[in-house]
Amino acid sequence: MIGRIRGSLIEKSPGHALVECGGLGYEIDIPYTAFFHLPETGQEVTLHTHFAVREDAQSLYGFASRLDRDLFRLLIKVNGVGPKLAVGILSGLDAQQFIRCVEARDVNALVKLPGVGKKTAERLLIEMADRIGQLEGQFTPSTAAITVPGDAAAAQAAVGPDPRDEAEEALIALGYKPQEAAKAVSKVAEEGMNSQTLIRLALRSMIPTP
Template sequence: MIGRLSGVLLEKNPPQLLVDCNGIGYEVSVPMSTFYNLPAIGERVVLLTHLTVREDAHLLYGFGGAEERNVFRELIKISGIGARTALAILSGMSVPDLAQAITLQEAGRLTRVPGIGKKTAERLLLELKGKLGADLGGAPAASSDHSADILNALLALGYSDKEASLALKQVPAGSGVSDGIKAALKSLSRA
């Protein structure tokens, strides 16, 4: 298994790279988040990698950091999510944004990524809940559950994603569901 590449960056054609490692050129597909942080052509680059072996190809995927690679690996474990879709998700949203969407169970944020429909987004939320959101979201599980309940209540009342998310930020930490909804509604009535 190829876990890391260190070499000279020869070509950059999104999302493909060509990296020269001591005379051997490796073609690597990277998410746009990694692509934007690459050095100039001719400079040294270090990428963490994931090798996928298929009947018809050996495909190498590169990442700027371990967190991004770990998320990629979690994504491709999900039935119906291939490497291209996982790269699209990581290109469309940062790892902390993805973790927050999972923690708060916000399917709407995932459907903004090209190629992700409502059913796929819901499956991602279900499969990754507790695996990704809790680890990377930074919020304790109990308060994130209350946040999700409060957010869902506001959405059910007809508020937009943006309004509900802004109101949720005004809710004091550690609030229960009913107190949180009351605080969110107060902040919405002032707006």
């Protein structure tokens, strides 16, 4: 199993990264929380990974921290939660936020995630309450929000001529309805914001930190 990759970041976009390591380019699916932590292209990056093999596909998932990766592995063991939904969950909440949500039994925060209905949210709270103990030693209580590199680096990360359109498309790809995405982006948008910042703030506005 491929558990970690360190190499040069060749390409990045919301949900995906291409990392060159040992002459090979690895296409990696990432949650948005990992995308926010990526350096500029051409720089070295380290991602904690999970390699999934199915009959019809082989996929590599990457995460900014080992805690996020280990939580992903626990999430996909929950009945009805596959890799795609697990990535969606970790796109809206990082591992520490999700764990605090489980500890507080906050169903409302979970149902705001795309693809998570009330029954799935309740199942997550029940099953994950018994499993997060496996992450002991990795989780440290924190109220810190997801951080983004400095303004100059963030500005360079923007892709496309219109940051608002880019942010809306990213939220729609995550599973939100077009009207929800447009409303969320419009709510947080300010002059000069790049798409990466818009995505982060829009997600936070729709899914308050538990």
